[in-house]
Amino acid sequence: MNAIGIWEPDKLKISLRGDQPDTVISATFVHELVHASLDSLNDKLSYNEKWVDNYAQVLHQILVSFSDK
Secondary structure, X not given: OOOOEEEEOOOOEEEEXXXXXXXXXXXXXXXXXXXXXXXXXXXXXXXXXXXXXXXXXHXXXXXXXXXXX
């Protein structure tokens, strides 16, 4: 796998490479989770990579800020 992570809707599975720093892996997981969530809702926003990336960045920042407390 060349990508750090991928959402596989036919398997309902998110795959991540483990050879990256934890922050990269967690941000990638959130990104793929946004794809998975939107796909489960049949939302076309899942195909808008810029929107997914922006939303995932915000969501990841929120999650990280809560985990620091």
